[in-house]
Amino acid sequence: MSLRILTLLCLFTGSAAFLGGLPPAGWARASRTTTSLRSLRPFMVATPPEKIIDTKPMTPPAQTTGAITPCSVTEDECLDGKLYCRPSAAKKIRPEGGRDASEIIHDVFSKVVARDPDQPEYHQAVWEVLESLEPVIAANPHYADNSILERLVEPERTLSFRVPWTDDNGVVQVNRGYRVQFSSSIGPYKGGLRFHPSVNLSILKFLGFEQVFKNSLTGLPLGGGKGGADFDPKGKSDKEVMRFCQSFMAELHRHIGADVDVPAGDIGVGGREIGYLYGMYKKLRNEFTGVLTGKDMQYGGSLIRPEATGYGLVYFAREMLATRGKTLQGARVALSGSGNVAQYACEKVLDLGGVPVTMSDSSGWIYDEEGISRDKLAYIRDLKNHHRGRLATYAEDHPGVVYTPTPRGEDAATVWSVAVDVALPCATQNELTGEDAAALVAGGVVAVAEGANMPCTPEAVSTLQRAGVLFAPAKASNAGGVGTSGLEMSQNSLRMSWTREKVDGYLEAIMVNIHTTTARYAQAYGREGDYVFGANVAAFFKVADAMEAQGIV
DSSP states (O other), X not given: OOHHHHHHHHHHHSOOOOOSOSOOTTOOOOOOOOOOGGGOOTTOOOOOOOOOSOOOOOOOOOOOTTOOEEOOSSGGGOTTOOSEEOOOHHHHHOSTTOOXXXXXXXXXXXXXXXXXXXXXXXXXXXXXXXXXXXHHHHHOTHHHHTTHHHHHTSOSEEEEEEEEEEOTTSOEXXXXXXXXXXXXXXXXXXXXXXXXXXXXXXXXXXXXXXXXHHHHHTTSSOOEEEEEESOOOTTOOHHXXXXXXXXXXXXXXXXXXXXXXXXXXXXXXXXXXHHHHHHHHHHHHTOOOOOOSSOOGGGTOOTTTTTHHHHHHHHHHHHHHHTTTOOSTTOEEEEOOOSHHHHHHHHHHHHTTOEEEEEEETTEEEEOTTOOOHHHHHHHHHHHHTSOOOHHHHHHHSTTOEEEEOOTTSOOGGGGGSOOSEEEOOSOTTOBOHHHHHHHHHTTOOEEEXXXXXXXXXXXXXXXXXXXXXXXXXHHHTTHHHHHHHHHHHHHHHTOOOXXXXXXXXXXXXXXXXXXXXXHHHHHTTOTTOHHHHHHHHHHHHHHHHHHHTOOO
């Protein structure tokens, strides 16, 4: 029989992939302990989960030692329906007394730590996902067979480059630029650019890794990536920012494109920076295309894009509260940050009848007991967006507002000492600690939804979940921004602009669907109400199935 015939038989008889994602009813719940990142050790072995798979020893298919043999026609010998068969990883790692899913998870994580020991933010992001996947790997060992986890935690491509530019005094400055193209399994790389002195490879890998899962949850064909530079736009003139952006794009343009990698804004990269970046890209490539999102309306932007992350955050919080018969009407809401996300989250809270009472910046935070009204929010927008001012000025101009300064270099953690119903951390990663979470619980908080990327520490998440507080991870609750970026990409491809109402309707539908999907996956695995678990598992299935379908690349 010819190889061609064997190949066709193999393809028709290969076992079906687990495309549906959800497990059959009745599968047992795997035990899970929320673990502080600091308590993890590379070779730590957790208590094995309840077995939800058949662990009978399996005999590998006969083959010549060290050789790859053509597929046979039996399902057992050609588990993945590919041209050639190898012994199944599940067969090699799950004999009697062999490793279980917990050990596989810890082995993958230990390799991540060993390979990049100086990247704590990335370790935190990886562990938060991996610990959720133990029951998934136990029930679907073919993901281990194909080393999906090992491939998932390693970026497809990491770029680092120098960015020389000249300041207003004629002095040449040099910064370091990055682009981490993490995964293109379900679409072109998509993720923001961050300009901030704290930017390093660990932070960008954590953000890129999170972006893969966040983009998967939107239901749009978007891969994951992240980039930026250790450049601080604060205190720089417009001309200095322009020269830096042009130098940055002089290198980045080689690696991005409307169907390859579509960056957007993030901390330190707003409409001004996007404009300078886009102008340089257009000059270098001699094409007008949707290569960046977050653009001004005059040259291809989308209505609602500036508002999208904040609006989407509040839509998700509303859906969570509804599961307990509650609404935002009259709810007191604490927000951290005072940038784009916090401003528009505050606006949507007001739209839905809530009472926002706090905001913060790097110099301190405000508590307005009466509530931040629309007029007061307009004041904050003008202060932050046009005058680059500090919230201390807001307190000076509004009697009764309490302003608490924060020592330079520290997060405004005491925002969370205020008794509120809902908390929306919108500033930066790891701003809400375990102690802050305990204060929120003591104050009667009902729901916490992340507006920034990973603003809650592992200790904070554990404290909130143990107390029964509704908690939404950033990959689910702040996905509105990238969701609307996807809508901007669609409008660019169509060469048309949609109305504000249409885009907002799509955004709300995306966030409602993300909530429904995460809740459904959590419930299916016996983890009802655990949005962290549900988001990780739902996103993983889509990405992992795409990776399997595309082969080992």
